[in-house]
């Protein structure tokens with residue numbers, strides 16, 4: 001009887017073990033399947049403001065654009081990858097919509113729709129965004145970073161040092177837009193960072209405009225490779241003439257970054273998106289439509 005009981009217990013144990021193993025297999029297969037059903041990367045272009053420039057003179061130190069006016073779109077980009085959601089650039093402070101700022105020294109920043117309202121339109125709240133990455137620390141790119149206080153912040157290490165450097169902290173109010181990143185989990189990189197480890201979303205260091213400015217390379221299943229300039233080029237004309245604006249922090253670095261960027265563009269046969277170029281923005285699907 002005792003032997004029977006021991007045997008019975010062993011059989012029971014075996015059954016339990018097999019059941020657990022089978023369940024584990026199902027669960028892991030389930031996860032793989034969930035990934036497989038949403039394995040395309042989606043790329044959304046969001047309207048995160050506009051800067052009306054009355055005279056583009058500072059955008060090329062040779063004066064090439066002197067006397068021209070322009071509307072520079074301020075975009076944010078949402079990348080929905082099967083492994084997580086990433087925001088590339090966060091635009092102008094969305095609070096400007098409630099409290100418009102007066103035009104100052106030829107630049108007028110406006111916001112016509114809030115970033116959070118656009119995210120809500122596709123069922124997202126800031127806490128859903130896994131990664132926030134910015135091309136650089138200027139307030140038309142970092143204006144809403146503090147809204148994302150549950151995200152991991154991805155940043156070039158030289159840019160991160162610049163963001164909290166003495167000159168920026170004492171001479172500008174930019175850090176008001178991003179000072180919460182101090183407490184966030186962070187990924188810092190030097191040359192480049194492969195965000196999801198599959199080569200599909202790669203941030204490349206392209207310094208010059210600021211010490212750690214970056215560009216984004218994105219490989220989509222149907223749309224091919226996109227290359228987002230950050231402010232390496234301020235508008236399409238600037239790319240055409242390899243313009244060095246008067247506000248470039250390091251001219252030699254900017255020229256080297258342009259060469260690096262164009263090499264990637266050629267090698268990957270990429271569609272280049274100059275971020276502030278309104279025509280480039282208009283040629284992208286209108287949110288909530290997307291490229292995949």
Ligand SMILES: [Zn+2]
Nearest residue numbers: 138140141231
């Ligand atoms: Zn900018």
